[in-house]
Amino acid sequence: MNNPILNLSDVRKTYLTEKKERINALDRIDLDIFENDFVCILGPSGCGKSTLLRLVAGLDRDYQGKIFYKGKLLTSSSHEIGMVFQEYSLLPWRNVIDNVVLGPEFLGKGKRERIEIGMQYLRLVGLDAYTKSYPYELSGGMQQRVAIARSLANDPQILLMDEPFGALDAHTRILLQKELLTIWNKNRKTILFVTHSVDEAVYLSDRIVVMSASPGKMLADIPVDMPRPRKRSDPAYGALVTKLLEMLESEAKT
């Protein structure tokens, strides 16, 4: 087997609250992520999913344990590890295209090249008609698509996605899931996708990492080898969903 693109070994994270209480957000996380994989992290609210992604994104360096990216110790955020946030993160004073080209702009690419890249990814998410619109003129789902295009425009090696469809209605959500798989098929990024929806995890990923809350730790690591596109009516699909739900439920009881 080839080397993992991302390796977490014995990662722990405790938060100190304002009242000086310690919260074990992550406990003994050991995880290998391989290139081109679509991995979902599934867990109940508050189990430390966002915390884990923030560590991998290099946004929080206050933790124990080690995180390796391509064999090197991760020390800061970089344009090679992109992130789509749980909450809306577009710059409200920039229009859609100017938001999408932010990454290439930071990398010092010229204006023409930037716009070209930006348009390419806006087309990919189907929003090339909204180039000059402002974020507040878009619906929540459209904003999230722009945010995805913005991350992709940087051509990251790993794309971290923190419940990107969490705030959307069921219908839009399914549409965007399909769209995301199409995009992923086209350029095969490594994707680390956080969700608390069992269905979403089974529909999307090659592998599901199940987490449990307080302290947040890994419960199971389940490969999903059903062919895509997956059908929700498929018995194997239903069986896996049931299995995962039971796993989460029994954990919630204890």
Next chain:
Amino acid sequence: MKKTFNILIYFTIPAIFLIVWMYLAQSIGNKIILPSIEDVLVIMSSPGTSLIGMGSLIDNITISIIRVFCGYVLAVCLAIPLGMLMGYSPLTFKLFHYFLGLFRPIPPLAWVPLVLAWFGVSSLAMFYPFESGSLYVYLRNIKLSMIFIIFIGAFFPILLSTIHGVQGVRTTLIESARTLGGNEWDIFRKILIPAAAPSIVNGMRIGLGVAWMCLVSAEMLPGSISGVGYLIIHAYTVARTDVVIAGMISIGIVGVLLDTIFKAVETNKFSWQKKYR
């Protein structure tokens, strides 16, 4: 129809005000207590003519604006960088916040004795190499003490809204820029400044208003021989209430004009902020 109604709405209160003024002026019949509207209008309508031997209204307003401008620019140049630092770095915030907080409640006028002790009647002419020429005479009109008072007035509103603006920038915006490969300087320039700009400009607007209001107190300082503030005080001592009122109206008009400029910038540049959820 709607339009005429709107215009009527705007003009009702001013019209009532003017009628009451006219009526009162007539029934009091004493120019020193309340001059008639016509007396004031005569002065306002020929702002270029010299008044009670102190130069014209226009001359005095110009010198006042230059003074305010000097103190204001100084305040902007210090308050914005300091405010950005204090808003961004908790350490700098702790370092300055409590200390500066002690000075904030002190009214600018309360600085007068200290300011006079420090600067006396020295003016910007101090920094001018020659002791003659029209520029020298002009610079001599801009006392350091005045600049200081105006500076104090403008400094705190600008500082506080800059800090507030920077602290209010959502961390998600900063962090998303970080994951896109932005370095600290990128984040400062492309995230913090534009995100905090509406608040900063709002502070600049309030600061300019306060600076303009500090003008009269600054121009009451010894050594002052011009400016609208001085004109008003001097006109009072020679019982020319009509000049006092004309001066006051000029101060009001200039204040409104300055504010309008800022308002225009705010509505033009920062329309995103209102619709932002």
